[in-house]
Amino acid sequence: MEKVHIGHHISQQFNEELEDIRTRMLAMGGLVEQQLADALKALTEGDTELAERVITGDYRVNAMEVSIDEECNRVLARRQPAASDLRLVVAVIKTITDLERIGDQAERVARMSLRLTRSNADRRPYSSLRNLGERVRQQLHDTLDAYARMDTEAAVQIARADLQIDRDYDALSRELITFMMEDPRTITWALDVMWSARALERIGDHARNICEYLIYLVKGKDVRHVSLEQMEAEARK
């Protein structure tokens, strides 16, 4: 696997700036992952205090996005990076947008968990929701890990795993529709579960986007809108 080496510039300062951008992006990823883990814990354990903490903590994700974005723009303007340095900066600009939206979805899950905890409803579909949530959290973790190691083959595997998340989400939706039809009193509650599942499924899509940016960064190839097979071929080149 080809590696992108950071730290080959005569200007030590420039090396540090690029490394700093990447480190801060990964730190933002770590914060977003924690927000998601906390939102899922709040949902599963009915922990309203933790849910409130996720909701009020979203501003930190937003602040990191704005600050990393500014740093990227400063580097573009002052250092005029080329080749893989430029790809790093552009990939980070795109990645933090998706990370910020993952943060929004985690906040949404936390909000739903507050409503669900208050409703005292049937908890049967929660195990499916918990499984979906665990899969999505793992996917986000693997994505950040692949980014840290610049591992494009891992990125393809993660994109492939997103298909399973979509299937899990579809199965959960059908389960919830059956609940609603059997007992219309469950409708409001089942819709809240459905929105939570939808938020998790969207996080899977964002993680896949980030994997695509990683392949672009390392390989210089835009693999959006291509099949998994083409993506895999590019990642291995």
Added chain:
Amino acid sequence: MEKVHIGHHISQQFNEELEDIRTRMLAMGGLVEQQLADALKALTEGDTELAERVITGDYRVNAMEVSIDEECNRVLARRQPAASDLRLVVAVIKTITDLERIGDQAERVARMSLRLTRSNADRRPYSSLRNLGERVRQQLHDTLDAYARMDTEAAVQIARADLQIDRDYDALSRELITFMMEDPRTITWALDVMWSARALERIGDHARNICEYLIYLVKGKDVRHVSLEQMEAEARK
């Protein structure tokens, strides 16, 4: 209102490249707007052929995104733009991502319209859905128009109008929940209407993002995650 002037470079070629990026981004916006208008027409008139055309046409939106993105990267690498030129390129890179996702949502509405046309269900909530769709289409149109004119005050008005879209969406959701509760046989159908409404509401959010990029481009200020009042103050500066 301050204007960003394109075409002040000694290199005529560079002027043309910047103008070309902007023109192509607006053309992509025009295509996405047409996709949305067609999806809404297909939904309202039960025109399955038109819906199919929107679905198969989404690849054109994707292709434009990839091609404009490549052009932006080429300009960043070769021209090393600074100041407002750099902001233009970065704003376009972000804008086309949102435009592409609006295209995906339009495709989603088209898919839902196929299912809804086949279901022969109660058409009462369609007038609310049509109103929401028309409002969102107008919002997207106004956004592209503001971009073409570099009009930041219009951008703030559009961001403000997004609040009304959210309210319309909430009202429609409540209407649909009532339907489902009164007659559980409508659940599958009502969920399809709800997903369509959700897709439209998301388009409103993307249009708002684009307005924020426009203010960044013209004013150099990042107005994401700030209140409408702060956004307005920045747009008027």
